[in-house]
Amino acid sequence: xxxxxxxxxxxxxxxxxxxxxxxxxxxxxxxxxxxxxxxxxxxxxxxxxxxxxxxxxxxxxxxxxxxxxxxxxxxxxxxxxxxxxxxxxxxxxxxxxxxxxxxxxxxxxxxxxxxxxxxxxxxxxxxxxxxxxxxxxxxxxxxxxxxxxxxxxxxxxxxxxxxxxxxxxxxxxxxxxxxxxxxxxxxxxxxxxxxxxxxxxxxxxxxxxxxxxxxxxxxxxxxxxxxxxxxxxxxxxxxxxxxxxxxxxxxxxxxxxxxxxxxxxxxxxxxxxxxxxxxxxxxxxxxxxxxxxxxx
Numbered sequence: 001x002x003x004x005x006x007x008x009x010x011x012x013x014x015x016x017x018x019x020x021x022x023x024x025x026x027x028x029x030x031x032x033x034x035x036x037x038x039x040x041x042x043x044x045x046x047x048x049x050x051x052x053x054x055x056x057x058x059x060x061x062x063x064x065x066x067x068x069x070x071x072x073x074x075x076x077x078x079x080x081x082x083x084x085x086x087x088x089x090x091x092x093x094x095x096x097x098x099x100x101x102x103x104x105x106x107x108x109x110x111x112x113x114x115x116x117x118x119x120x121x122x123x124x125x126x127x128x129x130x131x132x133x134x135x136x137x138x139x140x141x142x143x144x145x146x147x148x149x150x151x152x153x154x155x156x157x158x159x160x161x162x163x164x165x166x167x168x169x170x171x172x173x174x175x176x177x178x179x180x181x182x183x184x185x186x187x188x189x190x191x192x193x194x195x196x197x198x199x200x201x202x203x204x205x206x207x208x209x210x211x212x213x214x215x216x217x218x219x220x221x222x223x224x225x226x227x228x229x230x231x232x233x234x235x236x237x238x239x240x241x242x243x244x245x246x247x248x249x250x251x252x253x254x255x256x257x258x259x260x261x262x263x264x265x266x267x268x269x270x271x272x273x274x275x276x277x278x279x280x281x282x283x284x285x286x287x288x289x290x291x292x293x294x295x296x
Contacts, residue, residue, distance in 0.1 A: 003075055005039040006068040008032055009047060013065050014143075016054050069142055073276060080279045090121040091281035096128035096135035096147040096271075098202055099227045106163050106268055106293060108148060115288045122281045130225075133200035136160075139271045145282045147271035150202030152209050152264070160269040163293045166244035167263035168206055169256040173237040179255040186214040186259065193221035195230050195239035203227070203266065207242040210264035 011021040012032070022029040040047055047061035057065065080091050097108050112124045128135055132149035139147045140157035151160065170189070172178050178192075197204040211218050222239050224230055227247050233239045235251045244266040248254050270289055272278065278286070 001039065001042060003072065005035055006072055008035040009039060009061075010065065010068050010072065012036065012048065012055060013057055013061065018055065070276070073142065077277060077279055080281065089119050089281055089284060091279050092123045092125055093279075093282050093285045094125050094127040094143075094145045095285075096130075096138055096144040096149070097126060098132050098135060098149045099129060099197075099225075106148065106289070111289055111292060114292065115285055118288070119281070119284065122285070124285065131198060131200035132202035132205065136271055139273055140275065142273070142276060145273075145278065146286060149269055149271055150206070150267055151269065152206050152267070155271070157273065157275050158271045159274050160271055161290065163268045163270055163289070165265050165267045166246060167258070168203075168210065168242045168244055168266050169248065169258055169263065170240060171231075171234050171243045171248040171254050171256055172240040173235055174253050174255045175237060176240070176255065178240070178257060181257050183258045183260040185261070186211055186216040186218075189240070190217055190219070192219065193239045194218050195222035195224065195233040195241050196220055197227070197230065198223055198225050201225075203230075203241075203243060203247075206264050206266055210242065210259075 008021065008025065008027075011024050012018060015021045015024055018029055018032050018036075022032045025032065036047065043060070043064075045060045046058050047064060048055040049058055095108075095112075108126075112126075116122065116124060127144055128138060128147075132147075132151050133155075135144065135147040135149045136151060136155045136158050138144040140155070147158075148163070149160075154160065170178070170184055178184060194207075196207060207218075222233055224233065228250065230241055230243070231248060231251045231254060234241055234248070235253045241248075242259075242264070243256075245256060248256055270286060272282075272286055
């Protein structure tokens with residue numbers, strides 16, 4: 001069994017088709033197919049159920065997948081260790097970031113620029129921008145090295161270290177009748193149309209949990225997958241939302257009202273894996289992030 005075979009096997013399992021795997025690996029499809037046939041012959045069992053549109057893992061393939069990922073990761077760490085001896089930290093850090101990176105807690109571009117100024121041989125690759133729960137899952141599963149995200153609680157397989165926090169406030173247009181209020185409770189917002197992100201987004205998870213804890217319901221009228229679109233819906237008077245100030249204040253026509261008796265908290269977090277070793281470059285970047293945030 002060769003590392004090359006395992007790379008092809010993992011690529012097919014993750015991409016779902018031989019064609020997509022060949023594109024990812026920049027190999028012709030015939031080479032991908034031949035590699036898997038050779039691996040299946042060596043193991044004496046099929047690894048994939050093949051259909052005209054998609055391939056799925058057999059029981060043997062399901063068992064092999066986590067082991068193959070572990071072997072490839074161990075190989076990557078071994079090469080990383082040799083690179084350190086050859087001189088200078090090298091490697092790639094795959095980083096997932098949520099859309100709400102306007103948070104006052106951290107500037108992701110600033111962190112990347114600062115780190116690469118100190119470690120020019122390390123590449124920081126932003127691989128995923130989206131919902132916090134999906135980023136956490138990718139860090140846990142090894143599809144991402146690190147994630148900058150926001151979740152209100154713990155996540156199995158991922159250590160969540162706080163980089164900063166903001167209160168969630170009610171955001172509405174300055175023309176809204178509620179804009180004159182000094183504070184408001186969640187129970188008073190039952191009939192207000194809300195705009196929010198999709199399930200699994202950090203701001204959505206915090207808002208859902210806050211309403212559930214208060215025993216209040218809300219009317220979710222608009223669901224959009226872009227934080228600035230949420231602000232635009234509010235600015236046009238179409239809806240209200242619970243947002244941290246750093247997102248809501250991107251529009252001058254949005255008014256922020258404190259929540260009572262206590263505001264839910266939007267936490268910006270760095271997610272690191274707890275079930276596998278991190279490469280030297282990944283560890284160094286994580287430590288760099290913490291050092292920068294601690295100095296702010």
